[in-house]
Amino acid sequence: MAVPEVLDRIPLLSGMPRSVEELPGGLTNHNYKVTVPGGVYVVRVSASDGSLLAIDRDAEHANSVAAARAGVGAPVHDYLPDEGVLVVGFLPGRTFTEADLRNEANLPRVAEACRRLHAGPRFVGDFDMFEVQRRYLRIVRERGFRLPAGYLDFMPMVDTIRKCLAVRDEGTVPCNNDLLPGNILDAGDRLFLIDYEYAGNNDPCFELGNIWSESDLPPEHLEALVTAYHGRALRHKIARARLLGLMSKYGWTLWASIQDGANDAIDFDFWSWGMEKYERAVAEFTGSDLPRLMEEAVRAD
The missing domain is CATH 3.90.1200.10 (Aminoglycoside phosphotransferase (APH), C-terminal lobe)
Structure with a gap:
């Protein structure tokens, strides 16, 4: 699925002006920095289902939420399991x-x-x-x-x-x-x-x-x-x-x-x-x- 299609399925990012920048890194996914009038987000799109590598996307989502609650992970804003998409807040820094x-x-x-x-x-x-x-x-x-x-x-x-x-x-x-x-x-x-x-x-x-x-x-x-x-x-x-x-x-x-x-x-x-x-x-x-x-x-x- 093309990136614009993916973004249109995310209520937080659809139907408004946005800029998209692909972020480096990630061998099992693609990451995009998406800026909209309401904020800046990172959209992670799975490059594969990850089953051979023992990656559980539902567990990843739940654990990302827990890490955010611990104050050490990015805030989680949305999750589209069928598309393998996770949306988190963009953290400024390097x-x-x-x-x-x-x-x-x-x-x-x-x-x-x-x-x-x-x-x-x-x-x-x-x-x-x-x-x-x-x-x-x-x-x-x-x-x-x-x-x-x-x-x-x-x-x-x-x-x-x-x-x-x-x-x-x-x-x-x-x-x-x-x-x-x-x-x-x-x-x-x-x-x-x-x-x-x-x-x-x-x-x-x-x-x-x-x-x-x-x-x-x-x-x-x-x-x-x-x-x-x-x-x-x-x-x-x-x-x-x-x-x-x-x-x-x-x-x-x-x-x-x-x-x-x-x-x-x-x-x-x-x-x-x-x-x-x-x-x-x-x-x-x-x-x-x-x-x-x-x-x-x-x-x-």
């Missing part, structure tokens, strides 16, 4: 870059935004990367999509890590689960977190580890982020975030494999994107730090 996350002065701000989200209303559904990774793996194998060389060799180690993390499991909180730099918006006085496609209740250490993983930050930045989040240095939390950051790399690798095999509507090299993550995961699986991290994750500080 999106983060990897350089922003490499600036350690920003890490306490990111930690504070995560705490606000995590203290907010519970989300619809849960997100567990161990389960998501297995679901993605089943899809990749059933459909004959490409699998990185040696990928299955690390599955026994993944089971060991999962058992290790179960020892000090402290429950879940509402998490975004996809905090790429582009999903962190700097409004000056505070940060907002946007895009709740993969949101669900999860271990807060996954949120922090995923931030670290997605921007390929050095380990000391993750230590600073986790310390800022908890208000003090906790070795078992830092180790937990490192291990879940590893699972982030390993799991999202298969997200890329599915996109590479099933999505020909978007001009993007998903395979290379995923292989970069996989190579970093392999380096951690085979590195000397892994036994120490698992030991620290189960030990009280």
Whole structure:
């Protein structure tokens, strides 16, 4: 459906003068900034149904509303489930870059935004990367999509890590689960977190580890982020975030494999994107730090 047709179906935006600007970013959707006399909005139009990637658009809508109530997400104005359209308020500011996350002065701000989200209303559904990774793996194998060389060799180690993390499991909180730099918006006085496609209740250490993983930050930045989040240095939390950051790399690798095999509507090299993550995961699986991290994750500080 053409963009003008989509906008005409949204009561808030139809029947009045409007300007439309496509926003960058978004690999599973298209985003448009729409300005009308009554205000400025962002219209997210799904580029696919997202079913293979475990994206639930109804849950995304509900979780976006919850994030707005927590004071960390954009206000939600409309949702057209049949068209895969979500309308949120436009938040003035600029999106983060990897350089922003490499600036350690920003890490306490990111930690504070995560705490606000995590203290907010519970989300619809849960997100567990161990389960998501297995679901993605089943899809990749059933459909004959490409699998990185040696990928299955690390599955026994993944089971060991999962058992290790179960020892000090402290429950879940509402998490975004996809905090790429582009999903962190700097409004000056505070940060907002946007895009709740993969949101669900999860271990807060996954949120922090995923931030670290997605921007390929050095380990000391993750230590600073986790310390800022908890208000003090906790070795078992830092180790937990490192291990879940590893699972982030390993799991999202298969997200890329599915996109590479099933999505020909978007001009993007998903395979290379995923292989970069996989190579970093392999380096951690085979590195000397892994036994120490698992030991620290189960030990009280």
